[in-house]
Amino acid sequence: MSDDARYADGRERPLDLGALDTEDLKVISALVQDAVFPATEMRWERRRRRFALLVNRFRWEDRPAAEARARPYERTRALLIVENVERVSSLGIDRDDPDTVLSLLALDYDGPPEGPGTLTFVLAGDGAIRLAVEALEVRLRDVTRPYAAPSGKAPDHGA
Incomplete structure (x- = not known):
């Protein structure tokens, strides 16, 4: 059996970003817009005060290069990890339906960065996940190599 490809084997580096304030959170929010995930990929580790999602995110940062080179869009x-929850x-x-696939539209924080506050994961279809946090601390880390987006298209929210 061969090992799976690692992101680091490619030319590009995986994203590994943190947000401790609302300006940093805007960057992460833009990068996870249109990320999709099954409801079963949400975890709240109550004792560690950590909430995590494993998402399939659209690589917005790669969209201009994909269009310039006429190659597939990537995911x-x-x-996506939140501390101090x-x-x-x-x-x-x-959450009990394993076939439920959610689409993340934005991350919205209400409160001072030093906390306490509320971090809301705004989902398509009027869904939301709300985290009461002691302080804002979010991390986004790519864990696989990019792959061609199954739809072959960039997400479009209409004009």
């Missing part, structure tokens, strides 16, 4: 698997709630999500 990659990424971990005190409480998790959701709206419009059936």
